[in-house]
Amino acid sequence: MRIHKTSTKLLASAKAVITLFLSLPGEDRIRNIVRRVGGLSEDHVRACMEMTIERFANRHRSLQQTFRAHFHQLEAQLGAASAGFLATPLAGFSDQRKLLLGAFFTKEYSIQSAALFNPSVVVHPDQRQLASGELRFVMSLRATGEGHISSIVFQTGVLDRKGTIRLDEPTGYFTRLQKNDAAVYSKSFIRERAEGNAVLDLLPDSFTAKEAVEILTADRQDPSKKGSIERIEEILDTNYELEDSAGISFNEKVIFPSSEAEKTGMEDVRFVKFETEGRARYYGTYTAYDGKQIRTQLIETEDFGSFRIRTLSGAAIADKGMALFPEKVNGKYVMISRQGGENIYIMFSENLYRWEEFQVLMKPTYDWELLQLGNCGSPVRTGKGWLLLTHGVGTVRTYVISAILLDLKDPSRIIGRLDHPLIEADERERDGYVPNVVYTCGILPHGDTLMIPYAVSDSATGFITLSLKELLSQLLKS
Numbered sequence: 023m024r025i026h027k028t029s030t031k032l033l034a035s036a037k038a039v040i041t042l043f044l045s046l047p048g049e050d051r052i053r054n055i056v057r058r059v060g061g062l063s064e065d066h067v068r069a070c071m072e073m074t075i076e077r078f079a080n081r082h083r084s085l086q087q088t089f090r091a092h093f094h095q096l097e098a099q100l101g102a103a104s105a106g107f108l109a110t111p112l113a114g115f116s117d118q119r120k121l122l123l124g125a126f127f128t129k130e131y132s133i134q135s136a137a138l139f140n141p142s143v144v145v146h147p148d149q150r151q152l153a154s155g156e157l158r159f160v161m162s163l164r165a166t167g168e169g170h171i172s173s174i175v176f177q178t179g180v181l182d183r184k185g186t187i188r189l190d191e192p193t194g195y196f197t198r199l200q201k202n203d204a205a206v207y208s209k210s211f212i213r214e215r216a217e218g219n220a221v222l223d224l225l226p227d228s229f230t231a232k233e234a235v236e237i238l239t240a241d242r243q244d245p246s247k248k249g250s251i252e253r254i255e256e257i258l259d260t261n262y263e264l265e266d267s268a269g270i271s272f273n274e275k276v277i278f279p280s281s282e283a284e285k286t287g288m289e290d291v292r293f294v295k296f297e298t299e300g301r302a303r304y305y306g307t308y309t310a311y312d313g314k315q316i317r318t319q320l321i322e323t324e325d326f327g328s329f330r331i332r333t334l335s336g337a338a339i340a341d342k343g344m345a346l347f348p349e350k351v352n353g354k355y356v357m358i359s360r361q362g363g364e365n366i367y368i369m370f371s372e373n374l375y376r377w378e379e380f381q382v383l384m385k386p387t388y389d390w391e392l393l394q395l396g397n398c399g400s401p402v403r404t405g406k407g408w409l410l411l412t413h414g415v416g417t418v419r420t421y422v423i424s425a426i427l428l429d430l431k432d433p434s435r436i437i438g439r440l441d442h443p444l445i446e447a448d449e450r451e452r453d454g455y456v457p458n459v460v461y462t463c464g465i466l467p468h469g470d471t472l473m474i475p476y477a478v479s480d481s482a483t484g485f486i487t488l489s490l491k492e493l494l495s496q497l498l499k500s
Contacts, residue, residue, distance in 0.1 A: 089124035142464030268327035438497030454479025
């Protein structure tokens with residue numbers, strides 16, 4: 023089987039920076055900074071702002087808008103009562119002084135300073151203005167920066183039928199997509215995720231997260247209600263929307279952790295284009311990590327312009343590596359997963375957000391997978407069966423990629439399995455952030471060409487192309 027490792031590479035760049043609010047410990051320290059900024063002359067304020075804009079405007083879009091948002095975040099943090107310590111309250115600050123204070127509470131964060139890896143890939147929602155035989159795609163990648171915080175970034179490109187890959191040029195900017203605080207929830211939405219919650223009657227039929235928290239605050243100290251209130255607050259924090267980003271280039275967008283459950287990482291998203299009843303949307307399962315525990319979350323989007331984040335629940339949601347099939351099978355959603363850290367499982371459910379039943383699909387057999395097995399993204403439908411890439415871990419924690427074929431009507435049945443790795447790190451790829459690893463979260467078929475973007479030792483992303491027909495032939499011979 024001919025496998026072509028292309029010369030195309032995506033490398034991490036420390037220049038990929040976003041702006042974040044600078045959180046500082048201690049109210050006294052914050053007050054001191056506000057007092058110092060309040061004591062500056064207007065001329066000094068203006069000069070400092072001009073210098074700051076000159077130094078950073080070419081690194082971020084809408085920088086003044088960011089400073090203003092961070093000023094308001096600080097204002098809300100201090101609260102109206104706390105602002106009284108100033109001779110001139112925050113509300114009395116000039117617009118330039120407010121912007122300057124927002125600038126002092128802004129920091130840059132390099133989202134790729136550690137690594138850029140673990141790609142998934144799907145067909146781009148916009149296939150206009152392409153030459154004959156070309157397919158536009160969108161990749162997601164895991165970007166990891168200071169403190170090992172992982173976020174999600176995107177890269178678009180074009181694949182032709184000969185396997186030639188052309189990546190779109192980046193704009194040079196990176197924009198964090200903000201949480202939409204105006205998103206409205208219904209009482210039924212909460213009830214589906216917190217059945218039998220004792221305080222739901224305190225809420226109106228519809229509300230924003232902020233409104234719900236304000237309503238429930240008065241009862242928070244009641245021991246009989248505290249647990250129920252905290253559960254509702256958790257649901258509102260982890261099920262959220264991002265502000266519309268249709269006007270931002272795909273390659274600029276950064277989905278950075280926005281909830282407590284994922285504050286130290288949104289890891290290894292596996293996007294799939296899901297089609298049902300003539301309607302297509304994209305789902306991306308990912309691992310949310312708060313520094314202590316993991317949970318599986320789901321990103322939903324129809325066009326990569328608006329995104330919704332939802333939690334998954336049930337007895338089968340207990341480990342990493344969930345990957346959704348691109349369509350229902352026998353009327354049910356189907357998911358590939360890993361349970362217990364070493365076997366591949368398959369799960370079926372009538373409810374996209376709740377997964378209770380799971381069964382073993384595949385156990386380690388060959389020496390290159392004896393330590394651990396897992397999936398490498400969602401399977402793709404072929405005329406011969408569901409093609410699923412797998413990863414295996416062998417001696418010295420060496421990761422390789424292989425493949426299996428599942429029956430189209432009964433995907434719990436393996437009808438083909440390679441007895442050797444499909445992809446493994448060559449001598450040029452063994453060294454990196456995590457040595458001896460090749461890994462992917464998705465594949466893209468285009469005619470007889472199969473494109474596999476893959477992580478190289480968790481440090482960069484390479485691309486492989488091969489013949490789908492040849493791979494299926496080998497799988498069916500096994």
